[in-house]
Amino acid sequence: MRLRALADTEISLSAVGLGCWAMGGEAWGPVDASQAIRTIHAALDGGVNWLDTAPLYGGSDAIIARALRGRAAIIATKVGARLEGRNACSDLSAAHIIADCEASLRRLSVETIDLLQVHWPCERGTPLSESFAALTTLQDAGKIRAIGVCNYGPEALAEIRTIAPVVSLQTPYSLVRRELEGPLRAAASGMSVLVYEALCRGLLTGKYTTPPRFPAHDIRSRDPRFSGVHFEAITRLAVDLGRVGARIGTSAAAVALGWAASRPGVTAVIAGMRTPAQVADNLAAARLLSRHKLWSVVDRIVARHGL
Ligand SMILES: NC(=O)c1ccc[n+]([C@@H]2O[C@H](COP(=O)([O-])OP(=O)(O)OC[C@H]3O[C@@H](n4cnc5c(N)ncnc54)[C@H](OP(=O)(O)O)[C@@H]3O)[C@@H](O)[C@H]2O)c1
Known part of the structure; x- marks a missing residue:
């Protein structure tokens, strides 16, 4: 597994990281804790060296803490977002950032969080200066090693970079x-870019032939890409990715992940994986990273699909 530097730190991340949202039991259906732990171990055994989690993901931190007894991994988690009733909102007041980080340290059973990322922009009107001063205080106190952000647009990102070492x-x-290919890539220049949804929540694995039905609490039940014309278009592409993969002895999922991890400016791809079998399938992406001709073929296929 190729390691890539997390910008301006001594941390190196595997090109594929393990996303733990679906292990939380909140938004992706029920979780089998022992299977989730086996999945984490399979990923670490396969060369993944970092896990992505969040307070909002429910039980994922507790599963990570159990899985990492006696094992090491870089932990990237998030800060700010919390549930208010059934809705999630981002509170980036200094008080909430400090309390949220302390709670993550306890749940994860660690003394330091390697990468603490703002989950999404504040919805409470807190000035960026207050929020990022709190994060810098946590860093100075040794509670976090590095500060990251998620889901910011180019203008806000440019402003944040003038006030904190993100x-x-x-x-x-x-x-x-x-x-990402628009102004965002330029705004993130020099930073590490960690990408999610490279599998389009499972659609690009090619496993769906008809639109799946999910219970109402599953985020995929509200995702327009899982029905109608979007579903048809994405699954047609996934079939072609499967054909390309089959020619080189791999899967559509590995092709989709390998493509994302090979794109200019991308440091690592976060793949959600629920089972050791998905880990084995997805980590094949690591062997594709230098296959430039393959990516030209894939780009032509995507263009042919008009996507
Ligand atoms: N910062 C943010 O705001 C944010 C937002 C979203 C996600 N994330 C991060 O990204 C991670 C991944 O989430 P995502 O939304 O990007 O999902 P994704 O990686 O595009 O898709 C993951 C899902 O696809 C299915 N899958 C994965 N590999 C498969 C395989 N080889 N064969 C068949 N099915 C497979 C699994 O679900 P099933 O088995 O249920 O089909 C898995 O949970 C999250 O865990 C989280 O860490 C961050």
Whole structure:
């Protein structure tokens, strides 16, 4: 597994990281804790060296803490977002940032968080200066090693970079989701970019032939890409990715992840994985990273699909 530097730090991240949202039991259906722990171990055994989690993900921190007894991994978590009733909102007041980070340290059973990322922009009107001063205080106190952000646009990102030593941006990016290729990529220049949704929440694995039905609390039940014309278009692309993968002895999922991890400016891709079998499938992406001709083929296929 290739390691890549987390900008301006001594931390190196595997090109594929393990996203733990679906292990939390809140938004992706029920979780089998022992299977989740086996999944984390399979990922670490396969060369993944970092896990992405968040307070909002429910039980994922507790599962990570159990899985990492006697094992090491870099932990990237988040700060700010919390549930108010059934709705999540971002509170980036200094008081909430400090309390949220302390709670994460306790749940994860660690003394230091390697990368603490603002989950999404504040919805409470707190000035950026207050929020990022709190994060810098946590860093100075040794509670976090590095500060990152998620889901910011180019203008806010540029402003944040003038007030705090932010090393990473986490943002969606996939064969079917390209916002990163606009002004955001320039705004993030010099930072590490960690991308999620490279599998389009599972659609790009090619496993769906008809639109799946999820219970109402599952985020995929409200995702327009899981029905209608979006579903048809993405699954047609996934079929072609599967064909390309089959020619080189790998899967559509590995092709989709390998493509994202190979794109200019991308430091690492965060893949959600629920089972050791998905880990084995997805980590094949690590062997594709230098296959430049493969990415030209994939780009032509995507263009042919008009996506
Ligand atoms: N910062 C943010 O705001 C933010 C937002 C979203 C996600 N994230 C991070 O990104 C991680 C991944 O989430 P995502 O939304 O980007 O999902 P994703 O990686 O695009 O898709 C993950 C899901 O696809 C299915 N899957 C994965 N590999 C598969 C395989 N080989 N074969 C068949 N199915 C497979 C699994 O779900 P099933 O088995 O249920 O089908 C898995 O949970 C999260 O855990 C989180 O760490 C961050």
